[in-house]
Amino acid sequence: MHYEVEIGGRLRRIDITRSGDDFAVAIDGRTRQITATRIDAHQWSLLVSAPGKSDTPGRRVTYDVAISVDPAGALTVHVGSTPVAVIVNGRRRWGPGDKRHDGAGAGSGPQRVAAPMPGKVVRVLVAQGEVVRARQPLVVVEAMKMENELRAGRDGTVSEIHAREGVSVEAGALLIVIQ
């Protein structure tokens, strides 16, 4: 079976051949032997052979892996305790995340900044038509006892402002759009 997995902007092409718990996995053409044992619905124990041209061909590296959908709808693979955001076959959002914000992450198309949690809009820091830079604070939402700045994911122009100071918003409410 063939999969395309994108991590940090880099696409890996993966072909899997299965034989019980053992898998021959070609990753961008390099084949690696994997033993995958399922722990539960979310967790796997992987034993991975050393990469092809290694001088220690017999090495068997062990990884504990957990797979989940995070609150923003992104697929996260924890390798040990290290979270890695992955996009499988081009799909960026899963489940309820579909109708929610795109976070502050960079991407193509308009950036729609939505409330990540219920709260109250404390300050709107930009105006319609304003040019903003990546990571510039756009709006402050108070929730969970903290004031939380939502920032621009990339450079652009503020094309829509739906946030109004002092107004309570639900999770997922669209606050600002940047073109």
Place this chain on the structure above:
Amino acid sequence: MHYEVEIGGRLRRIDITRSGDDFAVAIDGRTRQITATRIDAHQWSLLVSAPGKSDTPGRRVTYDVAISVDPAGALTVHVGSTPVAVIVNGRRRWGPGDKRHDGAGAGSGPQRVAAPMPGKVVRVLVAQGEVVRARQPLVVVEAMKMENELRAGRDGTVSEIHAREGVSVEAGALLIVIQ
């Protein structure tokens, strides 16, 4: 819905009326109000009203409950960390326990003593036709680094001996029958 639950030889008759997470439960005729919130497939959080004639009618007692089938096939309810063996609607054994030993527990009919785990029969301590008392050691099986005595669950007469010293046995192998 009506259930009969046997614990430690005592039968409780239970009638349940449900309304969402709330249950009116009549236990041997006394009605108690229960809120049951499911934690996962095996665990519940119960809030239980004080018994009928209590002088503290508003008391709400909280119990953490886990339900499982133990290796002998018996249904166990953990109330907090306290295990309670229960028999629901007369059924004593669930799942793989059906074809396994009856443990050393008392019961009616012949007692069939089977190996609870794979191991080696080290000693057979009784002879065909011998009269045995409850808790008398019958056979010693070595497994998990320990010698384990299997004992009689009740008084009786040894009617069958299948165990032979020095022979390895599988889990569930019938060793001795007491009439």
Place this chain on the structure above:
Amino acid sequence: MRKLLIANRGEIAVRIVRACREMGISPVAVYSECDRAAAHVRMSDEAYAIGPSAPRESYLRIDRLIDAAAQSGADAVHPGYGFLAENADFAAAVRDAGLTFIGPTPEAIATMGSKTAARAAAIRAGVPVVPGSETALDARVSDAELVSLAASIGYPVLVKAVAGGGGRGMRTVHAPADLAAAVRAARSEAGTAFGDSTVYLERRLVRPRHIEVQLLGDLHGTVLPFVERECSIQRRHQKVVEETPSPVVSPALRARMTSAAAAVAKTVGYTNAGTIEFLLDEDGRFYFLEMNTRLQVEHPITEMVTAQDLVHWQIRIARGEPLDLDPAALLAPHGHAIECRIYAEDPDNNFLPSPGRIVSLRTPDGPGIRDDSAASAGLDVPIFYDPLISKLVAWAGSRPLAIARMRRALGEYLVTGIKTTVPFFTWLLAQPEFVEGRFHTTYLDEVLASRAGRPFVESSDEVEDVAAIAAAIHTALSAPANGSHGNGRAAAGRWKTDARLEGLR
């Protein structure tokens, strides 16, 4: 004392349940709507609903808490920290209901809860305070008066809410021109947050450390200080890492700071647990900052190095027992302890809260590790409260080993379904400034600003390969035909058990 109502939730409620169990006291929980199946409810003996999820409709409702105490027949109330823990009215209401409040008197709470009254107490005790205004500044103080006052204190000045805490209602001002606006902003924030918009001015020390002294005071006039806690690792004035002892406090300085702390507490006749916070400047001078009239979040690290149980002592003191401890032993730390506050926040997204359902949870354990937590797999981190998941404490014979142990424990910590600050701590504990103890209260904000949002985890090619492989295999084997059951041996076994149980009907 036979039954104790815990007027709180989350990890601190669980912490108090544990102390109750160890002392043979029956713990009583209260819960808001979203906390019906929370850990503190499940672990207590009794539990009472006190209203909707929003704190002001439940955990901040004094009337409902007193009602629950009456209904349960509790004879004491522990407020935990946060919520009503430093609310003098609550302490008074508990007392008026004939119950024992596990904490100081309402009078002590009221005095030390006011930053200006607390400063005055410190001055009376002969303890240096940060130069600042001696009185609260309400809206009637003119801008000109403010500028003149600030000039006499010296810039940079901090504008702070009298009723403040947690960095709210606080502004730094570097020049007279910015003063009036900062005061207005701080007043507004403080009014909203604390219902009290008065502020005061204070010199802002350059690169100070935040050092605090835990105290216990009994009802017989004894006040005992404990070895200091170092709490300089803060993000926006919120502590994120605490440790004890401080890497920069000598035994001589410890003797002076702990004596000063005890003197302040004695001045106000303080009883039960409390903490005196100091700023320590680069020249080794220390200044009284404020007093917290409650159990601190970071109390576990003190427990680890002194073998004392502070919650037990709170209860014992409230019962009238004397503090029969060797004062010298409390100042001689046994080993070193560090606490990381693990939050449901996304460190790579400006520490935005990340509430939601925890899918998988694996907590660290083994030598020297303590995890004070109320989280469990399958349950929610609610949106309504402080998103603290756990307080992870590492204890070892030395500071380097405690750091190594904390890093090991962070590597064992797995939380999926939500984001947490685990990757941030993994990064922080590897920073040379942290490892060498070279930091101050603005260190973290400065270094975070300089990183400009660069992710805390920069995974290697190999780890990314493994993540990609795992995602592909997981996708390939999570076939709809199998339902949610997957193909796993372990999983299959569990489902078999379920099927058996279903056969019960």
Place this chain on the structure above:
Amino acid sequence: MRKLLIANRGEIAVRIVRACREMGISPVAVYSECDRAAAHVRMSDEAYAIGPSAPRESYLRIDRLIDAAAQSGADAVHPGYGFLAENADFAAAVRDAGLTFIGPTPEAIATMGSKTAARAAAIRAGVPVVPGSETALDARVSDAELVSLAASIGYPVLVKAVAGGGGRGMRTVHAPADLAAAVRAARSEAGTAFGDSTVYLERRLVRPRHIEVQLLGDLHGTVLPFVERECSIQRRHQKVVEETPSPVVSPALRARMTSAAAAVAKTVGYTNAGTIEFLLDEDGRFYFLEMNTRLQVEHPITEMVTAQDLVHWQIRIARGEPLDLDPAALLAPHGHAIECRIYAEDPDNNFLPSPGRIVSLRTPDGPGIRDDSAASAGLDVPIFYDPLISKLVAWAGSRPLAIARMRRALGEYLVTGIKTTVPFFTWLLAQPEFVEGRFHTTYLDEVLASRAGRPFVESSDEVEDVAAIAAAIHTALSAPANGSHGNGRAAAGRWKTDARLEGLR
């Protein structure tokens, strides 16, 4: 030392992984068939299959362990305890393969592994030994000689296997008539268990306590003893509860016992971690019993009261580092620590092993609790090995509080799917003899015999009512139409997540 192979499994392998992580050493696991997804494999950096599940085909295969070390490029091997930990041939094979063995020399293992040679060493060191035969008794010794020897020692006598351990190959004899049969039985058991059928005789002390002294010896001739451990709570000669300090050892007696222990170790040039076991009689006289030439199961309690990490020290000693510790501090316990060995056994059925799949697992945590474990929900306790689930340790400022804390922790401990000894410990820790420290090595066997199998948990009517109600509600709501999903809110949420993942295909 950069990479360390752990020639073991279960909780001790996990314990060693943690030490490796804290020291920046890469841990390498080995596993038998049934351990493919065990905790020690999942937590290590590399993992190598070494054969089928039966120990003699995997964890006892010296050749395969050495092969795995070579394949991984490990430069050191830690044997843990059990399996090959006290096998001199294994230590020699590791050394011959050019690797560092984390433990004593093969010579020290061989000497102290023989009970008679170890007795001789103690006598050379001027340490009293239990009266007994000075030489091993093989099959050539006649029954008449045995009877005469026993008469000179005094009844009751113990027949013990020279290579023994864990109570196997051991018999108590009260009269000459029973001696010959007991020797034959002990020889047969010892031959099967240890491959060595020689035995020796020893006076059986009346109501002795088992007190042991942990030691570390470096490669530079320093040997340091630690505060004693009290291990008198035993079932059939197997320790089930350990604590430190002993409730009956005064500082003066501690000084004498620890000096004696160090003297024995120095006599044989002992290096790395080891333990000298003593019997302490009712008159306060102590006798050398034997030496364990490895890390002990119960080492965590020593770590808790001394703030030392014994596994770190094992590795540091093997690297040649000197033991630069204050000897006095190691004898001055900080607080009190107790360990309960939680086993997969059914205490209400004669402690029969209860292997199988763990369905739910909730481990205790919070102040003073350490849980050294390799168990997790969904994974099996295999039938092939020691059924130890976890070592639960409680540490507190005093013995009464440590007991209270352990009882609290046992109440938090939930294991379903298999039986465990948790209910037994809950009972034991409430016994007046335990609470008052009035016990000896046969106390537990005596009290268990007197109970004649009465269940350890006698649940109240109310608890049984709740169990009945829960069983009925669970049955009512586990409708087949819902599959394994139940009706729960939490559960439903998780399955939704699964469904999302399945959509990935």
